[in-house]
Amino acid sequence: MMTIPFGDAKRQYNALREGLDAAVREVFESGWFILGEQTQRFAAEFAQFCGAKFAVGVASGTEAIQLALLACGIAAGDEVITVSNTCVPTVAAMSAIAVVPVFVDIDDATFTLDPTQIEARISPKTRAILPVHLYGQCAEMTPILEIARAHRLMVIEDCAQAHGATYCGRMAGTMGDAAAFSFYPSKNLGAFGDAGMVVTNQEQIAQNVRLLRNYGQTTRYVHCIKGYNSRMDELQAALLRAKLPHLNAWNARRREIAHRYHAAFAPFGLRCPLEGAGRVHCYHLYVLKVPQRDRFQTLLHDKGIQTLIHYPVPVHLQEAYAECRPQGAHLPCTERGAAEILSIPLFAELTDAEVDYIIQAVVETHEQLA
Numbered sequence: 119m120m121t122i123p124f125g126d127a128k129r130q131y132n133a134l135r136e137g138l139d140a141a142v143r144e145v146f147e148s149g150w151f152i153l154g155e156q157t158q159r160f161a162a163e164f165a166q167f168c169g170a171k172f173a174v175g176v177a178s179g180t181e182a183i184q185l186a187l188l189a190c191g192i193a194a195g196d197e198v199i200t201v202s203n204t205c206v207p208t209v210a211a212m213s214a215i216a217v218v219p220v221f222v223d224i225d226d227a228t229f230t231l232d233p234t235q236i237e238a239r240i241s242p243k244t245r246a247i248l249p250v251h252l253y254g255q256c257a258e259m260t261p262i263l264e265i266a267r268a269h270r271l272m273v274i275e276d277c278a279q280a281h282g283a284t285y286c287g288r289m290a291g292t293m294g295d296a297a298a299f300s301f302y303p304s305k306n307l308g309a310f311g312d313a314g315m316v317v318t319n320q321e322q323i324a325q326n327v328r329l330l331r332n333y334g335q336t337t338r339y340v341h342c343i344k345g346y347n348s349r350m351d352e353l354q355a356a357l358l359r360a361k362l363p364h365l366n367a368w369n370a371r372r373r374e375i376a377h378r379y380h381a382a383f384a385p386f387g388l389r390c391p392l393e394g395a396g397r398v399h400c401y402h403l404y405v406l407k408v409p410q411r412d413r414f415q416t417l418l419h420d421k422g423i424q425t426l427i428h429y430p431v432p433v434h435l436q437e438a439y440a441e442c443r444p445q446g447a448h449l450p451c452t453e454r455g456a457a458e459i460l461s462i463p464l465f466a467e468l469t470d471a472e473v474d475y476i477i478q479a480v481v482e483t484h485e486q487l488a
């Protein structure tokens with residue numbers, strides 16, 4: 119029997135050890151740790167990767183969302199339309215600045231924001247739409263951008279799971295007014311700690327984020343607005359610079375494994391992630407939908423395979439966000455989905471033998487429960 123973890127940061131470290139160790143040494147020897155050359159260079163390199171004009175490094179993905187909202191002029195009491203089928207930080211970033219999340223349901227096939235539900239939830243207080251490119255696949259941006267234009271709303275993309283994903287040839291992070299990326303260690307591009315980035319094509323928004331992340335300081339001890347301390351540090355920037363050149367190859371390997379899973383699972387009627395039209399999925403996660411999910415998970419665990427659930431409880435059903443439950447309506451696709459989803463291991467360093475083993479175990483489990 120094999121034992122296969124859900125992810126394994128050590129494999130990547132071992133493969134890139136020399137470059138990563140050298141990056142750390144360079145920062146230690148420079149004696150400069152906050153807002154320096156590494157942060158600046160990584161921002162420029164990441165902006166280029168995305169094909170965006172500006173990128174500003176911040177302390178985490180959550181704070182990237184928070185500062186992007188503020189930089190777009192969204193303030194306390196404003197409403198932002200988003201999904202409940204996401205990682206809690208999408209919404210935590212709003213509550214941190216008293217912005218009110220308004221949830222719409224997801225599309226059953228792609229698990230991303232269902233654009234047909236937006237207009238019914240627009241109120242005089244609505245200021246923005248915040249689609250989440252969940253699991254590594256872009257939300258359906260064409261109608262989202264059209265609705266935003268018609269109602270004069272800002273669009274902020276949550277790209278925490280979508281480094282390198284595309285929609286009709288456009289990179290995630292370049293379609294809205296601003297976008298937030300996370301470099302949490304397990305993301306497609308992960309730091310060795312917390313880090314995040316705001317990406318935008320608008321100079322004013324980039325400038326606002328630069329001020330907000332550094333206590334609103336223009337030059338030393340001169341503060342023109344109230345800000346925060348939310349800076350990417352030099353060490354994370356240097357490490358991320360060493361990893362960025364590998365991101366395209368890692369994403370290609372993730373897609374290759376995902377397509378092997380699809381090909382093997384589809385004939386057995388297993389419900390696999392659907393790739394929406396015109397979208398290149400970067401497979402941050404491979405999420406199956408299985409009816410007896412908890413049994414399925416236990417049986418895979420017994421076969422040595424670690425799985426996770428993204429996410430077992432939608433945000434609007436969390437105790438902390440009870441006040442955000444949509445009145446009257448509920449979110450059937452979100453709620454039904456949460457009971458069936460199961461993420462199986464998918465990372466670039468999985469060996470072909472491990473992929474074969476996972477395929478066999480998933481098919482066997484599916485037959486056992488049929």
Ligand SMILES: *Cc1c(COP(=O)(O)O)cnc(C)c1O
Nearest residue numbers: 178179180205207208278300302
């Ligand atoms: C990881 C994640 C975040 C938060 O990023 P952190 O860097 O952990 O703060 C936000 N939204 C989504 C969808 C995420 O997956």
